Amino acid sequence: MASDASRRLARLTVDLNALRTNWRIFADLAGDGEAAAVVKADAYGCGAHEVATALAHEGARTFFVATLAEGLDLRATLGDAHAIYVLNGPSTADVGAFGPARLFPVLNSLDQIGLWKAAGAPVAAGLHIDTGMNRLGLNIAEAGAARDALARIDVPLVMSHLACASAPEHPLNQRQRERFAEAAQLFPGARKSLAATAGALGGADFRFGLLRPGIGLYGDNGLDTPAPTLAVVATLDAPILQVRDIPAGATVGYGASFATPHQMRTATIALGYADGYLRAASGRGYGVLAGARCPVLGRVSMDLITLDVTAAGGAAEVGARVEMLGPNVPLRDVAAASGTASYEVLTNLTRVSRRYGGAVA
Numbered sequence: 058m059a060s061d062a063s064r065r066l067a068r069l070t071v072d073l074n075a076l077r078t079n080w081r082i083f084a085d086l087a088g089d090g091e092a093a094a095v096v097k098a099d100a101y102g103c104g105a106h107e108v109a110t111a112l113a114h115e116g117a118r119t120f121f122v123a124t125l126a127e128g129l130d131l132r133a134t135l136g137d138a139h140a141i142y143v144l145n146g147p148s149t150a151d152v153g154a155f156g157p158a159r160l161f162p163v164l165n166s167l168d169q170i171g172l173w174k175a176a177g178a179p180v181a182a183g184l185h186i187d188t189g190m191n192r193l194g195l196n197i198a199e200a201g202a203a204r205d206a207l208a209r210i211d212v213p214l215v216m217s218h219l220a221c222a223s224a225p226e227h228p229l230n231q232r233q234r235e236r237f238a239e240a241a242q243l244f245p246g247a248r249k250s251l252a253a254t255a256g257a258l259g260g261a262d263f264r265f266g267l268l269r270p271g272i273g274l275y276g277d278n279g280l281d282t283p284a285p286t287l288a289v290v291a292t293l294d295a296p297i298l299q300v301r302d303i304p305a306g307a308t309v310g311y312g313a314s315f316a317t318p319h320q321m322r323t324a325t326i327a328l329g330y331a332d333g334y335l336r337a338a339s340g341r342g343y344g345v346l347a348g349a350r351c352p353v354l355g356r357v358s359m360d361l362i363t364l365d366v367t368a369a370g371g372a373a374e375v376g377a378r379v380e381m382l383g384p385n386v387p388l389r390d391v392a393a394a395s396g397t398a399s400y401e402v403l404t405n406l407t408r409v410s411r412r413y414g415g416a417v418a
């Protein structure tokens with residue numbers, strides 16, 4: 058039951074059935090291999106506890122997070138049965154925490170390998186080889202030294218990450234694939250993983266043994282093109298706090314940046330940049346109410362947005378909820394209006410209340 062207080066808040070509804078449908082797509086693409094689930098950043102804003110629980114029920118066995126803290130939380134959620142890799146790897150300060158929680162660090166440098174060995178390598182670890190992104194991972198030239206250093210260490214996974222997977226034709230993809238295939242030969246006993254969402258959808262060449270989809274689970278294909286589409290997982294709506302009819306020539310919001318060209322009905326909703334709806338969507342975003350498109354008028358403020366609800370007629374009343382992201386307002390449109398990527402749209406949604414649709418088991 059929604060309390061009166063929660064009725065006046067923006068709300069993110071996460072469809073766990075859609076989430077599972079999307080994970081299944083990657084599991085099918087993996088064929089004889091496996092689809093992991095990337096649940097870093099609180100499962101891209103969708104709630105790591107609920108997301109990981111649902112995907113574990115669906116059959117996911119391997120999970121990736123970015124940080125140790127995320128790994129510890131996820132271990133508490135999942136119990137002991139699943140593999141959890143921590144992408145950022147260990148530091149001097151925290152290396153001791155991996156073993157007791159059975160978290161597998163991804164080792165990204167010879168220094169991290171040294172640290173892991175000095176700590177007694179209490180559990181398995183992954184190895185990340187940088188093949189062209191120049192972000193995390195060992196250089197190709199260090200791979201031989203890594204093999205020697207890891208000779209008696211349990212390393213069931215060797216991975217790399219594509220810089221340009223969103224554009225499958227980009228020549229760097231093939232170069233990275235070749236470098237990865239060659240370097241991975243040094244670790245014949247390890248499973249290989251190169252593809253995140255876009256790499257997995259972009260072509261069989263990139264799939265290897267373990268897929269690491271993140272954004273694809275949450276509904277965006279990660280590619281520069283809209284196809285293929287995935288199931289919509291996240292829906293954001295916000296209640297109308299006030300409706301007003303304003304004449305032509307009036308202005309709306311901070312900076313008076315929007316002036317009404319004609320008389321308009323406006324609605325002010327309980328959503329703003331402090332909730333994670335980016336201010337960059339000022340004058341560009343839109344919502345949908347009763348099938349009508351309702352443009353954002355003027356600036357997004359901290360807690361409020363004013364929409365043109367003229368087209369929504371009588372549906373525009375206090376308490377009605379306007380969809381600001383979801384089946385009628387695609388994630389990509391919100392990202393484009395905000396000058397950013399779907400990833401940032403989702404991970405920003407912090408102050409909103411969350412609820413879940415679709416059965417967990």
Ligand SMILES: *Cc1c(COP(=O)(O)O)cnc(C)c1O
Nearest residue numbers: 095218253254269270271272279
């Ligand atoms: C975030 C991340 C992923 C998931 O990427 P998506 O594009 O969201 O599928 C996979 N691997 C690594 C190393 C990552 O950092």
